[in-house]
Each structure stands twice: as C-alpha cells, then as structure tokens.
Amino acid sequence: MKLLSTAAVLIGAFTFGTAANAADAGPTLASVKSKDKVVCGANGGRPGFSGIDSKGQWQGIDVEVCRAVAAATLGDAKKAELVKVSSQTRFTALQTSEVDVLAANVTMTFSRDTNLGLDFVAPIFYDGQAFMVSKQLGVKSVDDLNGATICIEPGSTSEKIVADIFRAKKMQYKPVVIEDRKELNNAFFSGRCDVHVQSTSGLSSGRATAASNPDDYVILPEVFGKDPMAAVVRQGDAQWRDIVNWTVYAMIAAEELGITSKNVDEMMKSDNADIARLLGAKEELGKQLALNKVSGPSPPLFRCRQIHG
Numbered sequence: 001m002k003l004l005s006t007a008a009v010l011i012g013a014f015t016f017g018t019a020a021n022a023a024d025a026g027p028t029l030a031s032v033k034s035k036d037k038v039v040c041g042a043n044g045g046r047p048g049f050s051g052i053d054s055k056g057q058w059q060g061i062d063v064e065v066c067r068a069v070a071a072a073t074l075g076d077a078k079k080a081e082l083v084k085v086s087s088q089t090r091f092t093a094l095q096t097s098e099v100d101v102l103a104a105n106v107t108m109t110f111s112r113d114t115n116l117g118l119d120f121v122a123p124i125f126y127d128g129q130a131f132m133v134s135k136q137l138g139v140k141s142v143d144d145l146n147g148a149t150i151c152i153e154p155g156s157t158s159e160k161i162v163a164d165i166f167r168a169k170k171m172q173y174k175p176v177v178i179e180d181r182k183e184l185n186n187a188f189f190s191g192r193c194d195v196h197v198q199s200t201s202g203l204s205s206g207r208a209t210a211a212s213n214p215d216d217y218v219i220l221p222e223v224f225g226k227d228p229m230a231a232v233v234r235q236g237d238a239q240w241r242d243i244v245n246w247t248v249y250a251m252i253a254a255e256e257l258g259i260t261s262k263n264v265d266e267m268m269k270s271d272n273a274d275i276a277r278l279l280g281a282k283e284e285l286g287k288q289l290a291l292n293k294v295s296g297p298s299p300p301l302f303r304c305r306q307i308h309g
Contacts, residue, residue: 029243032100046105068251086179121230125201130224131219132217150196151176161224
C-alpha cells in the first residue's frame with residue numbers, strides 16, 4: 001500500500017529531532033517530550049492500515065504514520081505507542097488527550113472537522129463505501145438488497161451511508177450493529193447477516209484475512225461517497241498539527257523521490273536539491289516547527305524500519 005502522491009516538491013522538507021527550545025514547544029509537543037513517547041489511537045483490526053501480526057507487533061500504513069511522528073519529534077520511531085480504539089471511542093480518546101494522534105483510517109468529513117474540536121491533516125488514502133455479499137445470494141447490485149440484514153459498525157461513515165442509500169431507494173434493511181471490527185467480520189462471514197458494508201479497502205482486507213474462502217464473496221460494483229482518510233489531531237495546537245501534517249508530506253515526498261530506509265544514507269549525498277532539503281543536508285527548516293536537526297548520517301524518520309522499505 002502506497003501513500004498518496006502529491007506535489008511534494010512544495011515541502012521544502014524539514015529536519016527532525018527534539019524541540020529546539022523548550023519554550024518553543026506547544027502543549028502537545030511538550031507533553032510528548034515529557035512522557036518521551038507519542039501515543040496514537042489506531043483501529044487494530046484492519047490489516048494494511050493497522051493490525052497486530054503473529055509476533056504481536058503493530059503493522060500497517062496508519063502505524064507507520066505514528067512511528068514517523070515519533071521519529072520526527074523524539075528521534076526514535078520505537079517511541080510510538082499504539083492504543084486500540086473503536087469507531088465509538090476514537091474521537092473521545094483524542095479529545096480527552098488519551099492519545100496524541102488518531103491514526104485509525106478515519107474518514108475526513110465536514111461535520112467531524114467542524115463539530116468535534118479536531119483537525120484532519122493530509123489524507124494518506126482515498127476510498128469509498130461499498131457492499132459485500134456472498135455469491136450464493138446471486139445479488140448483482142445494491143438495488144437487490146431490499147429487506148437484507150446488514151452488518152454495521154456504529155459511529156462509522158458506513159452507518160450513515162447505509163441509512164442514506166436505503167432511504168433514497170425506499171428500501172428496508174435490518175441492521176446488525178457490532179462495534180468491534182473483528183467481531184463484525186466474524187458475524188458476516190459466519191452468515192449472521194447478508195451484507196457487509198465498509199470502505200472498499202476494508203471489505204477487501206476483511207475478505208482476504210477473515211473469510212475461510214475469499215472467492216465465495218463479491219463486492220458489489222457501486223461505490224458511494226468519498227472517503228479521504230487522514231490522521232487527526234486536536235484543534236488549538238497549530239504547531240502539533242503542522243508537525244503531523246508535514247511528517248505525512250515528508251513520507252509522501254520520500255516515496256516520490258525514491259528514498260527508502262535502505263538507501264537513505266546514500267541519498268544524503270545526492271545533488272538533487274529536493275532530496276537535500278528533505279533529508280536536512282540543505283537548510284534546517286525543522287526549526288520552524290521547534291525541531292532540531294539530529295546528529296548522525298541521516299534523519300531518523302527515514303530510518304524507520306517499515307517506512308518505504
């Protein structure tokens with residue numbers, strides 16, 4: 001899974017490390033430095049975005065965003081702590097400062113951005129909502145789902161999409177509401193409900209990892225809504241929003257420029273001005289975010305084990 005490409009040459013990227021001056025650190029950065037870790041809320045049940053592997057390690061694109069923020073602010077990607085949150089608890093966890101960043105494949109919406117006291121940063125994935133059914137049902141379209149039983153995660157974009165679509169089509173449905181994503185998948189694949197609704201990436205992930213035979217299930221062709229997914233921070237701390245935002249941009253830029261954890265030391269010698277800025281070999285723009293350049297052959301963000309190879 002790749003981070004979304006963008007005009008990242010506009011980054012004029014920055015360097016990473018500890019706060020240049022303790023007095024320059026905003027409330028979130030000061031808290032992160034004080035506890036010496038970045039706490040991130042993540043879904044934990046969507047492979048590819050965030051999940052726990054057979055060795056008990058968190059993996060996925062959302063996890064890497066968290067690790068990158070830890071590398072950017074504390075100089076060590078291992079200082080990222082992942083906390084599992086659900087669609088019901090994720091925003092409260094951020095609002096109450098239980099977590100510093102919400103990286104839980106959250107869809108950016110107008111109401112969330114304006115009503116919850118939260119800010120979304122740069123999207124890392126674009127998606128839409130879709131429906132999955134067993135091939136045995138013989139269903140070819142959402143129009144064939146009148147009266148169906150649908151597995152739904154409460155508080156999710158999917159819940160609203162289902163209500164809107166069935167109301168517009170004057171169709172009926174019976175919701176089976178399950179908060180835990182793993183249990184939601186289990187309910188669908190065990191036949192407890194006829195239909196599973198999520199983003200297309202979520203459905204594909206669930207089918208690949210939770211279905212006993214993935215070929216028995218089909219995602220219907222219609223895709224509804226627009227789901228730009230992004231990390232989320234609290235409003236009122238522009239410095240922290242900028243740090244998280246430009247860390248994501250730096251990851252995108254690294255991918256565009258072909259910088260990986262395996263070639264970063266060699267890339268430090270590049271004559272390419274964009275690469276030199278990104279890796280801190282030219283200019284020290286991190287000072288504008290109260291971040292110092294760190295000692296060593298290359299910035300720690302680009303030495304994260306999972307980021308870009």
